[in-house]
Amino acid sequence: MNKIKVIVGIDISKNVFDTYSLNKGHYQYTNNISGFRLFKKSLSKAHWCIMEATSCYHYQLACFLSKKGVNVSVVNPLIIKRFIQMKLNRIKTDKSDAEMIFQYGIQQPLELWHPNPAYIEQCKMIQTVIQLYFKQTTSIKNKIHALQSRGHIHGKMVRSLKRQLKMVLKEIEFLEIESEKLIEIHQKNLYTSIQTIPGIGRKTALLLIISTNGFKDFTNAKQVSSYFGFAPNERTSGSSVRGRSRISKAGNPIVRNHLFLCSFTASENNPQCKALYDRIVKKGKSKKLALVAVCNKLIKQSFAIAKSGIPYDMNYSTKLQKQ
Structure with a gap:
């Protein structure tokens, strides 16, 4: 109160x-x-x-x-x-x-709100325009496919649509470069450090920083997982309700999709993620569930790097045990 x-x-x-x-x-x-x-x-x-x-x-x-x-x-x-x-x-x-x-x-208890830094807000606006352009590219590609399926392979309409597609792709590239420049100016060390995690690339690192204000808006990795919609929703009640647990899929779907794609590479090349993935699969769980767990592991690793300022070290846990 x-x-x-x-x-x-x-x-x-x-x-x-x-x-x-x-x-x-x-x-x-x-x-x-x-x-x-x-x-x-x-x-x-x-x-x-x-x-x-x-x-x-x-x-x-x-x-x-x-x-x-x-x-x-x-x-x-x-x-x-x-x-x-x-x-x-x-x-x-x-x-x-x-x-x-x-x-x-x-x-209800209230949390004090603070505005994001100007560069974060600018990057967020850039991302919304990029997503608008991506929707346009999908629409144009679908239209080109529809025309070509009807025999209009080299017609004026197809050439016009291809010119439009080329122009939109150039605008996407231009905005992505602008967004990356802003992050490199204000969060260069964090941007570089997150990319040292095996499985996380340039675009995903960029989106993670923009979406979380460099992880400053969160106190633990579980909050970040919930924010991106990777937290499990359990549906059980009494003896009759036994629903399957699913991730909430709340939050930014673009970041969630990027992390899920990263999980494929991380489950092979990131030692901690690979061990987690193999352990879950050996228990008879689905590969998709294991990949979601890898996504959460990538979030934990990114959060730890953001808070500690130390780049990824695959032997970090081994070093702690020796101390």
Whole structure:
């Protein structure tokens, strides 16, 4: 319970944001710098603002308040949704959502939010554009295949699509280079050190750093695994429910896919990962389960390197035993 703080629940949309606090009730402000300044005038050091991570709409307000010294919490919208469902609230308006976020704030422990460094945010935006371009390349390739299947092998449409595909691929390459430059400027040692892990390449190391803010946003490797969706979900209840355990698949699917591809190489060339993979397979478990375990091992190794600053050493465990 947050008894000593004045909680303010904030529901944000594209053009406005609604606020609710116990002493002032409901207010609405425009979602721009003028609205931010007006809202800030109503706050003191005792206030703690809570909002959902609503796509891109919350970020500017959260940054503004944080820079002004106001306590801010940014909560996963799924958590707020489940909280509202638990309270059996059937009303769905901006005003009611702000009040329910306020209720969440006074009943649950809050974590202070801090904005990511500018280069991390820039890299994240670059990655979203890269993923958009990758979707375009898939669409163009599918269209070329469809045209060629109908006999249009060298027609004007095919040539046009191939030119477009070539241009998009060049843009992807350009943005990947820009993203790598930013990481090399700010996180060169970590970027180089993570690549010393057998199985992890340049792109995966880049994505790991960007997605985790250089692992600074996490206190242990299990949190990172959960964040990327590698944590197992167990479904058992009493004597009748015996569901198969599966990974949650929450978080960034791009990073998860890259790590899974890395697990194939790591299960052969990374001594610790190979031992883990072989041990699980010998127990009669599926190879896919073993590869997921290897993904978690790669996350643990990356996290350890980020926290210690020491590059990968395949004989590290042996050296500890000799000490």
